[in-house]
Amino acid sequence: MTLTTATAGMLTGPVSDRLVVRPLDALSVVFDRQSGMTHILASPMPEILALMTDWSGTVSALTQRLADAFDIARDEAPLAEQLAARLGELTALGLVEVR
């Protein structure tokens, strides 16, 4: 998954009863009921997934949601870069779809 594909299309997050998320110390372990796979995620992946649950929209809209949720200025370059990289990883794990 390249950065451009992850950031170009419409993003779709997981439906609300698909993932079981358990925080264990600094990490979160996630059971995907759809695939039967277990993932171990570090922050901010669980937070991004939580914001994307039952949600669909553009990268720009997601960046705004993140900026609002975590009180960050949305035009800060590191945020957009970080988000694109994390979205690439979540897409590769099959937890987020890009169309």
Add this chain to the structure above:
Amino acid sequence: MHQRLIGVGPARFRIVSDWESPLRALDALYADYPPVTDGYADFTVRLEAARPWRRFIRPSVHIRGDHMIADALPLPLSMALLAAEMGMNLQMALGWRRHVLLHAASVERDGRAVILSGTSGSGKSTLAAMLGEGDWRLMGDEFALVGLDTPDCIAFPRPVSLKNASIAAMTSRVDAARFGPLIAATPKGDIRHMVPRQDAIARMAAPARAALIIFPLFGSAASIRPMLPAETFVRLTDASTNYVALGEAGFDALTRLAADVPAFEITYPDGTAGQSLVRQLFDETSA
């Protein structure tokens, strides 16, 4: 065709063999275990001649059963007891679904279980066997069964499989009548089975709450490293033979275990040091 029924903890095995001799060896090893009288078994293990004439000429044993691995090599008939034990382990590892199965030994005291998880060579079997000769109940040397809905450990006290140097370590301190025959030069080295103490077999149906998880590593100076729950979870999923098959039930059970039960990695230079580290952690975590 010859056969026996054997019950260990909650599991029952039907052992079917082309030869009577391996079954007699099993009779001796399992003489203290409660007999299975209702004819029901969870798994069937078959010890079959590799070819029909191989029942008589250079007899060699194929392990077959409900669950099999494709490329298992046959063993000579002199190792048929090992084949039977391997066959029973394989059925548990691949087929058991009623509990999370961990590749781990376990011991109990005061209703609290210690899970000793490690790969072959970590020394978990020997450490558990030594503890089981002291004031602990040996719950099992190979598989720890953990409840899907409760943090209970269920005992699976099959005869302890001692390897190489561990054999002498245990024969020097345990009654000779509790040992099976020496099976020399197997693919895993020398192997000798040791029957758990009578009280451990008598109490094998009694569960114990998982209270402590230890990942032992034999061979270096004594040390203790506390483990955080996420690492414990990863190590437990690695140690489980049926985690993937259990799906969400396995995930729930192992996340609960990792979050609620204190875990440590220990290294130890010898059996005495290993036992005192287990005792120390048990006392500290029960305070």
